[in-house]
Amino acid sequence: MPKGIWVYIEQFDGQIKKVSLEVLSASRKAAEELGHELCAVLPGKGVLEMAYTLGKYGADKVYVLEDDVLENFTTDGYANAIAGLIKENEPYAFLLGYTMCGRDLAAQVAQKVETGLMSDCVDMTVEDGQLVFTRPIYAGKVFVKATCPEARPVMASIRPNSFMAEENKKEAEIVNAPFQVGDIRQEIKDIVRQVSERPELTEADIIVSGGRGMKSPENYKVIEELADVLGAAVGASRAAVDAGWVPHNMQVGQTGKTVSPVLYIACGISGAIQHLAGMGSSKCIVAINKDPEANIFKVADYGIVGDLFDVVPLLKEEFESFL
Amino acid sequence: MNIVVCLKQTFDTEAKIKLTGDGRIDNKGVSLIINPYDEFAVEEALKLKEKDGGEVTVVSVGGQQAQDALRQALAMGADKAMLIDPGTEEVDEYIAATVLAKALSGMDYDIILGGWRAIDDSSAQVAGRIAEILNIPVVNMVTKLEVEGGKAVATREIEGGSEVIEVSLPAMITAQKGLNEPRYPSMKGIMKAKKKPMGKTTAADVGVDELTTKVKALSFSLPKPREAGKVIEGEAPDAAKELARLLHQEAKIF
Ligand SMILES: Cc1cc2nc3c(=O)[nH]c(=O)nc-3n(C[C@H](O)[C@H](O)[C@H](O)COP(=O)(O)OP(=O)(O)OC[C@H]3O[C@@H](n4cnc5c(N)ncnc54)[C@H](O)[C@@H]3O)c2cc1C
Numbered sequence: 001m002p003k004g005i006w007v008y009i010e011q012f013d014g015q016i017k018k019v020s021l022e023v024l025s026a027s028r029k030a031a032e033e034l035g036h037e038l039c040a041v042l043p044g045k046g047v048l049e050m051a052y053t054l055g056k057y058g059a060d061k062v063y064v065l066e067d068d069v070l071e072n073f074t075t076d077g078y079a080n081a082i083a084g085l086i087k088e089n090e091p092y093a094f095l096l097g098y099t100m101c102g103r104d105l106a107a108q109v110a111q112k113v114e115t116g117l118m119s120d121c122v123d124m125t126v127e128d129g130q131l132v133f134t135r136p137i138y139a140g141k142v143f144v145k146a147t148c149p150e151a152r153p154v155m156a157s158i159r160p161n162s163f164m165a166e167e168n169k170k171e172a173e174i175v176n177a178p179f180q181v182g183d184i185r186q187e188i189k190d191i192v193r194q195v196s197e198r199p200e201l202t203e204a205d206i207i208v209s210g211g212r213g214m215k216s217p218e219n220y221k222v223i224e225e226l227a228d229v230l231g232a233a234v235g236a237s238r239a240a241v242d243a244g245w246v247p248h249n250m251q252v253g254q255t256g257k258t259v260s261p262v263l264y265i266a267c268g269i270s271g272a273i274q275h276l277a278g279m280g281s282s283k284c285i286v287a288i289n290k291d292p293e294a295n296i297f298k299v300a301d302y303g304i305v306g307d308l309f310d311v312v313p314l315l316k317e318e319f320e321s322f323l
Numbered sequence: 324m325n326i327v328v329c330l331k332q333t334f335d336t337e338a339k340i341k342l343t344g345d346g347r348i349d350n351k352g353v354s355l356i357i358n359p360y361d362e363f364a365v366e367e368a369l370k371l372k373e374k375d376g377g378e379v380t381v382v383s384v385g386g387q388q389a390q391d392a393l394r395q396a397l398a399m400g401a402d403k404a405m406l407i408d409p410g411t412e413e414v415d416e417y418i419a420a421t422v423l424a425k426a427l428s429g430m431d432y433d434i435i436l437g438g439w440r441a442i443d444d445s446s447a448q449v450a451g452r453i454a455e456i457l458n459i460p461v462v463n464m465v466t467k468l469e470v471e472g473g474k475a476v477a478t479r480e481i482e483g484g485s486e487v488i489e490v491s492l493p494a495m496i497t498a499q500k501g502l503n504e505p506r507y508p509s510m511k512g513i514m515k516a517k518k519k520p521m522g523k524t525t526a527a528d529v530g531v532d533e534l535t536t537k538v539k540a541l542s543f544s545l546p547k548p549r550e551a552g553k554v555i556e557g558e559a560p561d562a563a564k565e566l567a568r569l570l571h572q573e574a575k576i577f
Contacts, residue, residue, distance in 0.1 A: 012483060073481070075451075075461055098447075100481050103440075104463050107451025116417060116537025119446040132541065137444050141340040142348060145541045185460035189476065190487040200482050206576075248466075248501040249480060254336055254442050255359050255500055263576050274336050277442075280549065284574050286566065292554075301552035301574065302566055310559040318567035323577060 003089070004037040004061075005030060005131075006153070008082065008096035008105065009054065011044055013193075018203050019097030021057045021165035023158050026124055027095060028058030028168050033126045036092055039063060040172070043081055045071035048174070055172030057165060063177040070181065072188055073101045079108035080182035086113050091153045093131055095124075098157040099202065106157045116148040117155040120258070122162045122281065130154075139254050139277035159281075160203045161260040197228075201250065204233035206263045209252055209279075211237035213268015213289065213308055217245040222309060223267060226316045229323065235259065235279075237269045253278035267308045271296025288312065324377035324470070326368040327430060328401065329423055329437040329450065332385055332392035333358040336442065346543055357392045360438025363498035366505040368436050369400045371470055377433075378402045382426060384409050384419050390521060397516035398508030405522040407529065415536035416444075420452030426529045428457060432493055434475065439464045439497040454495035462488045466501040 007024045010017040024040060031038040040054040043065035051062045065081050082105065086094060094109065096102045098120045110117035123134035132147045133156045148154040201207065208227040210220055220234070227234045235252040236245070252259055254277040264282035269275060271287070271294055279285070280299065287300035288308045297303045304311050334340070335354040343349045357365070368379045381396040382405045383389045393404035407426055409418060427435065435454075440447035447463075454461035466485070467478035476489045480499055508516070526534075553569070555562045571577045 017482075072486075075463070100464060103447045104451065104461070107448035108455050108461070110417075110448060111420065111452040111455035114417075114537075116415060117446075117448055118538055119444070119448060135445075136546070138334060138338075138340045138348075139336065139442060140546065141338075142342070143544050143546055145544075146538050147541060148537055149539050151537045185490055186462060187489045188486055189489050191481075191484060192486065193484040196483070202482070251500065258445070263570070263574075277336070284570070284576060285549075285552075286570070297554060298551050299549040302569055303552065303554040304559075304562045304566060305554060306559050306562060311563055314560055314563035315566060318563050319577075322567070322571065 004039050004091045005034070005093045005095065006039045006041050006091040008094070008102070009040050009042040009050070010097060010099060010102060011042070011047060011050060016050055016053070017097060017099065018165060019099060019158065019160040022160070022163040023095050023097055024054065024057045024059060025166040025168060026158070026163035030124060030126050030131060034092070034129065034131070037061060039091070041065070041082060041085065043070045043078055051172070051174050055170045056167050058168040058170055059172045060170060061173045061175060063175050065177055065179050067181065069184065072191065074184050074186045074188065075104045075108055076184045076186055077181040078105050079112060081179040083109045083112035084180050085177055086153060093154040095155070096157050098159050102157055106155060110155050113153070115151040115153060115155055117157070118146050118148070119157050120159050121156050122159050122260070124156070124158070136281070140280045159258065159260055161205070199231070199233045201233045201235055201252070201257050202259055204259070204261050206230045206232035207235045207252070207259055207261045208232050208265045208267065209235035209237065209269060210240055210267045211269030212239035212243070214240055214245060219309070220246060222312050226265070226312050226319070229316050229319045237275050266296050266300070267312055269296055270294050271299060324371060324375050324433045325431045326371055326377060326379045327427060327432045327435045328361070328364050328368045328379065328381045328396065329435065329453065330361045330365065330381050330383045330392060330396055331358045331438070331441045332356070332383065332389040333441055333443040342543055342545060348543055355388060355391065357395055358438050358441045360440060360442070360498055360500070362505040363500065363502045364436040364438055365396045365399055365401060366503045367468060367498060369506070370503065371434070375470070380405065380430065382407070382423065384414065384422050393521060394516050395508060397519045398512040399506055400512060403520040403522065405524065408523070408525045410526040411534070413536050415538045416446050416448045416452060417537045418534045420449045420456065421534060422526045422529065422531050423449070424453045424456035425531050426524070427453065429529065434470065434492055435459070435495045437495070437497050439499050450495055450497045459493045459495055460490040461495040461497070462490055463497045464499040465496050466499050468496060468502065
């Protein structure tokens with residue numbers, strides 16, 4: 001008896017994360033093929049308003065887990081509540097975004113219900129009546145297709161920007177689910193929000209990144225100005241981070257963030273293998289580098305050999321004129 | 324204070340990966356390193372020891388070659404190492420965590436450290452699973468750690484900012500870049516490491532019966548290599564104009 005595909009809906013500051021909608025939309029097709037109900041699981045405080053929008057992305061049912069203690073994400077609170085709900089309802093699959101909180105939650109829930117978890121997946125298909133996931137390993141040098149043949153639910157976390165969030169109008173049933181948050185051992189002492197108009201690096205459609213070629217922290221302004229015209233996030237290579245020009249949470253690469261934007265513009269970045277490991281799944285790569293031999297040109301869809309301090313401001317003007 | 328670090332040996336980041344004739348990963352000839360995030364964990368453990376005294380134990384599940392990674396941690400300054408043979412070729416995160424948790428449950432620990440993910444499989448779940456099995460709290464992706472009076476206060480990254488979390492010990496903490504700068508082993512450290520204890524045990528010895536993986540790999544494939552695209556010629560103003568046009572008309576991004 002089919003029991004449903006569940007998607008965890010992550011929200012922050014009253015906003016649903018884009019990746020949650022991507023996973024929900026992608027699961028719609030799988031749910032239909034496998035004859036499952038598609039359920040969204042939405043924990044938080046004051047989230048009912050958000051629940052109504054989930055039908056638009058294909059949810060048949062929304063489990064709302066509403067409680068003051070769920071206002072901020074805590075590993076214990078969220079994992080206890082969701083694992084309890086899973087044990088009670090025994091869904092076939094539980095999917096979520098490979099985000100900072102998503103990863104926390106996924107590991108805890110997977111162990112609480114003793115199932116397998118495939119992390120950082122970039123594709124999901126239905127094969128021989130089961131969900132099959134594809135994920136890059138060895139920094140994208142190999143792809144593995146995997147499944148969870150027996151243990152339930154099948155769990156997977158999905159890399160942001162792997163699917164399109166598509167509207168698929170449904171009237172979702174909203175259910176207030178009973179749950180237990182249990183003992184929350186992580187006490188939040190402080191939350192520091194970065195006030196930024198720019199999108200989150202891991203979820204951004206466009207990223208403009210700067211490397212050692214930026215030469216100083218002040219010069220990042222050149223990149224930021226282009227990013228602002230494009231509504232893009234700003235990234236960096238490790239060389240720029242290690243030089244202390246930008247904070248480490250901007251680093252893209254093997255020991256930085258994995259990003260998958262539609263457009264990645266690399267400025268003054270040589271294209272070391274460890275950098276490519278973090279941005280190689282970008283749909284379109286643009287490189288601006290004064291060295292025609294730079295490795296980045298071997299993977300870039302479009303390249304300009306030139307000084308970034310000449311090219312980037314001109315590029316900004318070009319985009320300004322038609323965006 | 325007793326500090327345990329879970330450490331994984333991973334492939335060298337420059338390594339070329341091939342597939343064998345039957346479509347499996349061919350790891351022959353691939354040089355191996357300590358998972359870079361675990362190096363941050365080792366460094367943090369050494370700092371805690373320098374501050375409060377105690378003992379640092381590094382533990383790994385893996386084959387014989389993983390001794391090299393453990394030896395390196397000993398050379399950095401860890402006191403002893405333990406290598407656990409999982410007893411099976413196929414190890415998923417569930418098995419790795421179960422074996423590690425079982426081995427750790429027989430040890431005396433105040434804090435367990437690890438990297439937030441391994442760079443080979445990006446799974447980011449073994450530490451969380453261990454914490455769950457041992458029933459201790461976890462704080463992931465920590466960039467700053469203070470341990471005092473039976474509590475850990477950790478700053479961790481969240482999307483759009485950071486948060487400060489307090490947990491009681493024992494706790495599991497996973498390291499993110501920014502936590503510290505790992506030290507290089509000194510010549511003296513390398514010599515000393517040779518005499519430090521390297522315990523070896525097996526999953527069966529720590530009390531884990533035969534386990535089967537929860538996740539099953541169906542097939543492996545190499546990605547289509549990205550091809551070099553167009554290099555736009557000309558002076559900067561023309562090149563910028565042309566790039567904007569191509570992104571608009573050809574790539575259809577705007
Ligand atoms: C274990 C490990 C993990 C690592 N993880 C990461 C990671 O996560 N992310 C990462 O990025 N790196 C990582 N690295 C480092 C990586 O190997 C490279 O050292 C790094 O990516 C280089 O950064 P870069 O391209 O900015 O600098 P460089 O390699 O120095 O390149 C600078 C480029 O800028 C160009 N340039 C200079 N001035 C100008 C100008 N005015 N206009 C245009 N072009 C200009 C130069 O031609 C050059 O190509 C890792 C390394 C190791 C060993």
